[in-house]
Amino acid sequence: MMDSSCFRSLSKFTTFAISLLLFLSCFSFTTTEAYDALDPNGNITIKWDVISWTPDGYVAVVTMFNFQQYRHIQAPGWTLGWTWAKKEVIWSMVGAQTTEQGDCSRFKGNTPHCCKKDPTTVDLLPGTPYNQQIANCCKGGVINSWVQDPANAASSFQVSVGAAGTTNKTVRVPKNFTLRAPGPGYTCGPAKIVKPTQFTTPDGRRVTQAMMTWNVTCTYSQFLAQKTPTCCVSLSSFYNDTIVPCPTCTCGCQANATHPGSCVDPDAPHLASVVADHGKSNNFAPLVQCTSHMCPIRVHWHVKLNYKEYWRVKVTITNFNYRMNYTLWNLVVQHPNFDNLTQIFSFNYKPLTPYQAINDTAMLWGVKFYNDFLMQAGPFGNVQSELLFQKDNSFTFDKGWAFPQRIYFNGDNCVMPPPDSYPYLPNAGSRRDISIVALVTALLSSLAFFFARL
Ligand SMILES: *[C@@H]1O[C@H](CO)[C@@H](O)[C@H](O)[C@H]1NC(C)=O
Ligand SMILES: *[C@@H]1O[C@H](CO)[C@@H](O)[C@H](O)[C@H]1NC(C)=O
Ligand SMILES: *[C@@H]1O[C@H](CO)[C@@H](O)[C@H](O)[C@H]1NC(C)=O
Ligand SMILES: *[C@@H]1O[C@H](CO)[C@@H](O)[C@H](O)[C@H]1NC(C)=O
Numbered sequence: 001m002m003d004s005s006c007f008r009s010l011s012k013f014t015t016f017a018i019s020l021l022l023f024l025s026c027f028s029f030t031t032t033e034a035y036d037a038l039d040p041n042g043n044i045t046i047k048w049d050v051i052s053w054t055p056d057g058y059v060a061v062v063t064m065f066n067f068q069q070y071r072h073i074q075a076p077g078w079t080l081g082w083t084w085a086k087k088e089v090i091w092s093m094v095g096a097q098t099t100e101q102g103d104c105s106r107f108k109g110n111t112p113h114c115c116k117k118d119p120t121t122v123d124l125l126p127g128t129p130y131n132q133q134i135a136n137c138c139k140g141g142v143i144n145s146w147v148q149d150p151a152n153a154a155s156s157f158q159v160s161v162g163a164a165g166t167t168n169k170t171v172r173v174p175k176n177f178t179l180r181a182p183g184p185g186y187t188c189g190p191a192k193i194v195k196p197t198q199f200t201t202p203d204g205r206r207v208t209q210a211m212m213t214w215n216v217t218c219t220y221s222q223f224l225a226q227k228t229p230t231c232c233v234s235l236s237s238f239y240n241d242t243i244v245p246c247p248t249c250t251c252g253c254q255a256n257a258t259h260p261g262s263c264v265d266p267d268a269p270h271l272a273s274v275v276a277d278h279g280k281s282n283n284f285a286p287l288v289q290c291t292s293h294m295c296p297i298r299v300h301w302h303v304k305l306n307y308k309e310y311w312r313v314k315v316t317i318t319n320f321n322y323r324m325n326y327t328l329w330n331l332v333v334q335h336p337n338f339d340n341l342t343q344i345f346s347f348n349y350k351p352l353t354p355y356q357a358i359n360d361t362a363m364l365w366g367v368k369f370y371n372d373f374l375m376q377a378g379p380f381g382n383v384q385s386e387l388l389f390q391k392d393n394s395f396t397f398d399k400g401w402a403f404p405q406r407i408y409f410n411g412d413n414c415v416m417p418p419p420d421s422y423p424y425l426p427n428a429g430s431r432r433d434i435s436i437v438a439l440v441t442a443l444l445s446s447l448a449f450f451f452a453r454l
């Protein structure tokens with residue numbers, strides 16, 4: 001830890017220069033597209049198990065495992081595409097379907113389910129008849145995250161492939177996998193032939209195995225998913241009246257002159273019809289309430305109370321997007337006091353420990369049927385919780401320590417206010433007296449987007 005008196009004596013410029021150097025030394029990480037320091041091994045693995053050979057091809061069970069700690073796939077769900085290596089066709093599918101059949105005119109009699117060279121597959125919806133289901137299918141493409149609900153972190157379908165190889169020597173693995181969830185963000189590697197999967201019967205008395213198995217690994221990059229941030233953080237405390245808002249124009253600017261109606265005034269008469277009209281204009285682009293930050297999501301961190309041995313924080317997540325209900329939302333928060341979290345109200349909690357020794361990161365998510373649904377913008381578009389921490393050895397209200405170092409909403413980084421604006425204790429020295437960690441973190445989160453676009 002840097003001594004604060006020494007730190008205070010540095011000029012503002014030096015402080016900035018140091019931070020910039022630190023930032024550049026981390027640069028290799030921030031530009032490594034899909035690297036996420038809080039979930040370094042996070043990926044979605046797509047596994048194809050060839051269950052049997054047929055006269056003209058094979059039957060495979062395809063399973064997508066979401067091995068990401070906190071990133072899930074929400075409605076309207078995943079879309080999986082690939083390119084066949086030869087002239088394969090899909091005779092039939094169970095638990096999923098292709099979006100287009102393509103040109104099957106070369107077939108007489110039996111027509112395949114799909115003849116496209118690059119089929120696009122989607123999950124079936126809940127309520128699909130039982131005879132068209134297999135295990136882990138038919139959830140409308142929704143896949144939960146590994147920490148939130150491991151039992152629902154996979155999605156499967158069965159595909160019967162024709163005009164394909166019929167032995168493990170002649171079969172060709174599909175190429176060019178694409179995964180949309182539902183938008184862009186994932187990049188998939190090539191399919192790799194791996195050791196055939198072994199299956200144990202439910203009674204545990206017999207093990208069978210696939211004829212052949214290949215795996216495809218897909219990783220997420222926030223920069224591929226969207227050009228601008230989608231979430232920001234505001235701060236307040238009991239010891240200072242200042243509410244530090246989200247940075248202005250974090251996710252966009254109000255451009256009334258050039259784009260009238262780019263956001264919605266919540267006080268406008270006929271609000272509902274304004275929103276409905278926008279809904280008709282096609283896409284899933286957010287339609288946000290007019291705010292200075294224009295973000296669909298704001299996370300507010302309020303340092304609420306100070307007891308002798310404990311302190312208490314209130315966290316509020318507000319949805320400003322009229323076009324989105326967030327199901328199964330989650331929050332990842334990094335703060336050094338999470339190793340002594342004593343109680344959390346009305347949210348679920350699990351520590352994330354990507355680096356075994358450090359326990360400063362928490363995943364928070366809603367309680368099923370109570371607040372796991374974050375409603376579209378409006379009077380009900382928020383969820384909140386309180387956290388009770390036992391003060392640990394480094395505890396202080398000084399230097400912005402009580403504020404989080406990093407927050408993710410649904411796996412995407414939320415932009416923090418600049419650290420020199422943090423509310424500070426009355427009589428607590430100069431404005432520059434802030435935690436270097438907070439400074440670097442905020443620089444990282446704001447500059448990451450800037451550099452990503454260079
Ligand atoms: C994908 O995630 C799993 C589970 O965390 C991990 O074992 C595997 O090594 C990861 N794959 C890659 C290519 O990172
Ligand atoms: C193909 O099958 C043969 C046995 O039929 C086996 O010896 C060989 O290892 C298999 N190859 C692959 C790539 O699975
Ligand atoms: C891979 O798929 C993408 C999008 O579906 C397409 O643009 C690209 O040309 C494909 N590449 C190959 C080698 O087929
Ligand atoms: C292939 O994927 C399955 C399921 O995710 C995993 O258990 C297996 O270890 C993977 N194999 C390799 C070689 O990565």
Ligand SMILES: *[C@@H]1O[C@H](CO)[C@@H](O)[C@H](O)[C@H]1NC(C)=O
Nearest residue numbers: 253254255256257264265290
């Ligand atoms: C845009 O309009 C809103 C109200 O609809 C107003 O509060 C805001 O100041 C305007 N912004 C600009 C840049 O004119």
Ligand SMILES: *[C@@H]1O[C@H](CO)[C@@H](O)[C@H](O)[C@H]1NC(C)=O
Nearest residue numbers: 321322323324325326375376
């Ligand atoms: C969000 O959910 C509410 C209640 O279920 C529903 O009335 C509303 O239409 C939904 N909004 C969107 C954008 O899906």
Ligand SMILES: *[C@@H]1O[C@H](CO)[C@@H](O)[C@H](O)[C@H]1NC(C)=O
Nearest residue numbers: 338339340341342351353359
């Ligand atoms: C991290 O801290 C929390 C809260 O004190 C505790 O419940 C959890 O067991 C700790 N996890 C690890 C891996 O030390």
Ligand SMILES: *[C@@H]1O[C@H](CO)[C@@H](O)[C@H](O)[C@H]1NC(C)=O
Nearest residue numbers: 339340341359390391392393
């Ligand atoms: C805080 O947690 C750490 C690790 O879990 C533990 O070693 C330490 O004693 C705790 N501090 C307090 C004040 O309880």
Ligand SMILES: *[C@@H]1O[C@H](CO)[C@@H](O)[C@H](O)[C@H]1NC(C)=O
Nearest residue numbers: 240242421422423424425426
């Ligand atoms: C509260 O913090 C702000 C910085 O965000 C500072 O400008 C203000 O003077 C502080 N108020 C008091 C009473 O110390």
